[in-house]
Amino acid sequence: MKTVIQLQPANACQPTRSTTQKCSVCSLKNLCLPQGLGESELGQLDKLITRRRLEKDDNLYRMGEPFKKLYAVRFGHFKTYQLNAFGEQQIAGLQMSGDLIGMEAIGSGSYSCGAIALEDSEVCEIPYAQLEELLMKMPRLLQHFHRMMSQEIAREQTMMLFLGNMRAEQRFALFLLNLSARYAARGYAAASFQLRMSREDIGNYLSLTIESVSRLMTSFRKKGWIEVANRQVDILDVDNLKAISMGLPPVAQAAAA
Amino acid sequence: MKTVIQLQPANACQPTRSTTQKCSVCSLKNLCLPQGLGESELGQLDKLITRRRLEKDDNLYRMGEPFKKLYAVRFGHFKTYQLNAFGEQQIAGLQMSGDLIGMEAIGSGSYSCGAIALEDSEVCEIPYAQLEELLMKMPRLLQHFHRMMSQEIAREQTMMLFLGNMRAEQRFALFLLNLSARYAARGYAAASFQLRMSREDIGNYLSLTIESVSRLMTSFRKKGWIEVANRQVDILDVDNLKAISMGLPPVAQAAAA
DNA sequence: CGGATTCTTGAAGTCGCTCAACGAACGTGG
DNA sequence: CCACGTTCGTTGAGCGACTTCAAGAATCCG
Numbered sequence: 001m002k003t004v005i006q007l008q009p010a011n012a013c014q015p016t017r018s019t020t021q022k023c024s025v026c027s028l029k030n031l032c033l034p035q036g037l038g039e040s041e042l043g044q045l046d047k048l049i050t051r052r053r054l055e056k057d058d059n060l061y062r063m064g065e066p067f068k069k070l071y072a073v074r075f076g077h078f079k080t081y082q083l084n085a086f087g088e089q090q091i092a093g094l095q096m097s098g099d100l101i102g103m104e105a106i107g108s109g110s111y112s113c114g115a116i117a118l119e120d121s122e123v124c125e126i127p128y129a130q131l132e133e134l135l136m137k138m139p140r141l142l143q144h145f146h147r148m149m150s151q152e153i154a155r156e157q158t159m160m161l162f163l164g165n166m167r168a169e170q171r172f173a174l175f176l177l178n179l180s181a182r183y184a185a186r187g188y189a190a191a192s193f194q195l196r197m198s199r200e201d202i203g204n205y206l207s208l209t210i211e212s213v214s215r216l217m218t219s220f221r222k223k224g225w226i227e228v229a230n231r232q233v234d235i236l237d238v239d240n241l242k243a244i245s246m247g248l249p250p251v252a253q254a255a256a257a
Numbered sequence: 258m259k260t261v262i263q264l265q266p267a268n269a270c271q272p273t274r275s276t277t278q279k280c281s282v283c284s285l286k287n288l289c290l291p292q293g294l295g296e297s298e299l300g301q302l303d304k305l306i307t308r309r310r311l312e313k314d315d316n317l318y319r320m321g322e323p324f325k326k327l328y329a330v331r332f333g334h335f336k337t338y339q340l341n342a343f344g345e346q347q348i349a350g351l352q353m354s355g356d357l358i359g360m361e362a363i364g365s366g367s368y369s370c371g372a373i374a375l376e377d378s379e380v381c382e383i384p385y386a387q388l389e390e391l392l393m394k395m396p397r398l399l400q401h402f403h404r405m406m407s408q409e410i411a412r413e414q415t416m417m418l419f420l421g422n423m424r425a426e427q428r429f430a431l432f433l434l435n436l437s438a439r440y441a442a443r444g445y446a447a448a449s450f451q452l453r454m455s456r457e458d459i460g461n462y463l464s465l466t467i468e469s470v471s472r473l474m475t476s477f478r479k480k481g482w483i484e485v486a487n488r489q490v491d492i493l494d495v496d497n498l499k500a501i502s503m504g505l506p507p508v509a510q511a512a513a514a
Numbered sequence: 515c516g517g518a519t520t521c522t523t524g525a526a527g528t529c530g531c532t533c534a535a536c537g538a539a540c541g542t543g544g
Numbered sequence: 545c546c547a548c549g550t551t552c553g554t555t556g557a558g559c560g561a562c563t564t565c566a567a568g569a570a571t572c573c574g
Contacts, residue, residue, distance in 0.1 A: 082418060085503040090418045104414055106407035113414070132400065136393055143389065149406045150364035156413040157361055157370070161339060161347045163421040164464030168562070199521060207421030209563060214522055230521090230571075246342045425530065456553060466531060471554050487539080487553090 022046045023124075031098035031186065032072050033126070035144050044134060045141070050125045060101065060115035060123065067105035069125045073097050076121020077196040079205075080113045091205040094118075094197065097186055103152055118196040163207050166247070171206045172216040173245040176226065180235060191235040223250070279303045280381075288355035288443065289329050290383070292401050301391060302398070307382045317358065317372035317380060324362035326382045330354050333378020334453040336462075337370045348462040351375075351454065354443055357405055375453040420464050423504070428463045429473040430502035433483065437492060448492040480507070 023034045024042040034042055051074065054060060060071060063083060073095050080093040080101065092113050095101050105111045106128065135142045162174065184190035197205065203213040220226045225241055227234040235241065240250050280291045281299040291299055308331065311317060317328060320340060335352040349370050352358050362368040363385065392399045419431060441447035454462065460470040477483045482498055484491040492498065497507050 082414075084418075084422070085505070090422055092414050092418060103407055104411040107404040107411060108408070112411050132396075132403075136396060136399065139389075139393060142393065146389075146406070147364040149403070149410065150360055150362065152410050153406065153413060154361040154364060154369050156410060156417055157339075157349050160413055160417040160420055161341075161349060163417060165341070165347055210521080211523085211564085212562065215562095218522075248342075455551095467553075468532085468555085469530060472530095475554075 021049070021051055023049065026074070028072075028074065028098045032124075033100065033141070033144065033148065036140050037138070037144075038140075041138050041141065044138070048126055048130045048134065052123050052125055054117040054121050054123070056117055056119050058117045060117065061111050063111060063114040065111050067102065067109050067111055067128065069127050070103065070131065071101040071115070071123040071125060073099050073101065074122040074124055077118040078115050078121065079118055079197065079201060080115045082113045089204065091197075091201055094205065096182060100148055100152075103149055118201075168206075168208055168212055168216060169219075169244050170247055171208065172213065172220070173241045175202070175206055176233065176235060177238070177241055177245055180238075191238070193233055195231040195233055278306070278308055280306065283331070285329075285331065285355045289381075290357065290398070290401065290405070293397050294395070294401075295397075298395050298398065301395070305383055305387045305391065309380050309382055311374040311378050311380070313374055313376050315374045317374065318368050320368060320371040322368050324359065324366050324368055324385065326384050327360065327388065328358040328372070328380040328382060330356050330358065331379040331381055334375040335372050335378065335380075336375055336454065336458060337372045338461075339370045346461065348454075348458055351462065353439060357409075360406055360409055375458075425463075425465055425469055425473060426476075426501050427504055428465065429470065429477070430498045432459070432463055433490065433492060434495070434498055434502055437495075448495070450490055452488040452490055 022042070023029055023032075023037075023045050024039065026032070026034075029035065029037075029042070034045055037045065054076070060078060063081075075097050078095040078099075078101060079091050080095065081089045081091045084090055095115075101115055101123070102111065104113065131145075135145055162171065166174070179193060179195075180190045183193050195202065199210045199213050202208075203210045206213070208216075217226070217228050220241075221228050223237075223240070225235075225237040227236055243249065243251050279299070280286055280289075280294075280302050281296065283289070283291075286292065286294075286299070291302055294302065311333070317335060320338075330352050332354050335356075335358060336348050337350040337352065337358065338346045338348045341347055352372075358372055358380070359368065361370065388402075392402060419428065423431070436450060436452075437447045440450050452459065456467045456470050459465075460467045463470070465473075474483070474485050477498075478485050480494075480497070482492075482494040484493055500506065500508050
């Protein structure tokens, strides 16, 4: 089924860039940490938070730095990565607006991975010590914080099984569908978006070589499932991508022109 | 370096099986949820907790069940697994005494994986709603709970990169070293333990076939790095296992007889 | 425009999988 | 205690998916 949604905005992934620095007026408040809070609670959260702008390739934090803050992405994209014994980068995650970064560091007290902006971006800095104070006073914030941590566990568990058990085609199809779903959840076009990562980063993320990623793109394009122009991707045939992502054979009917 | 530690107890992984049902007298209290709590706090936690015995192959919970409780393993071993689209089991984790199970379900409200006892085991059941109440009143419990959730995130992130980037030898070496370290942390022999999982489960966990696991065992044994007799494993050459686990070539000197 | 980077495509190689058969361990009942 | 069936583990041979190596094309950016 061909469904190129062009009516929605492209995935600039920027909330209304208000000059005020408040959660209460942030367009992400229902996706991010403040979900479900009342006005006065939002006000208290506001007091903790500072904003920080980053340019493309800036480090939000580096591996091994002491943990002080959690970060909520306001706009832009980040990648988190670890370095292996040979100093090679291994990409652990891709974060976009509304995502919380740094939760893996609470336990150890230092960031076990680094985070880099994939484009000009902005984050909300949340000092963890102060957040903990607030959590004790605000049941709804506590509940939602636990939900977010739990979701991160579930997400990584899925990713773990995904990398362990799926073949290249499945991984790539699921990667596209995952991006699509995340953009849709943020109100952006589900079927038309820019890849923020290079082929190299994508390959690294999916544990495939850059050549394999390139071949998969060509293959999917030739089958009429996607359209690719540099980093612009349009999903033309969600059904087939879904079938492939589940390890099923392609569905009979391919997308017509 | 040959180091077969035989003086420590084998990994029965059982705390002193006291008849009292209290965290305060549990030998795991410094590994488990109550870490760092005072006597009165321990008492409050005790009130929440009930114990549950399971026999080998019993389900602690099943995939999709509504989330009500977290579980702390008191003794025994569990595996957590998901079922894929074809109903095949994919092992997501191996839990032993002191480990907390079920955290991935807080966010969604239902268990996204199932948990099965690998041998006769016992867990502490912790009703989550009541735990949340307690968390708001006990800062140290809250902090430790967040540490445990965070550690779970970090652990799964590592596992994710591990499955994505490592080859069979590395995976298996790391698997053995990981078990060794976890048993050591619990006061059991680091270099001599029983595998609680079948070859099939191990293969599934490491995303390898049962044949590959078998070949790796034979290979490591022939190189003098381990001794294997059925499910009994003795680590003879930690240094080489470490080298292999990091993707390095074996160190020159193999273990002498 | 020109150099560097990123991406694509082809050919050859390899690691782990599949398929198949055999052997060892377990446990149930005689 | 042994006989027997079943489950679990080992080993070998061939194959396939993805990688590696290599070269060339497109794109970016000063």
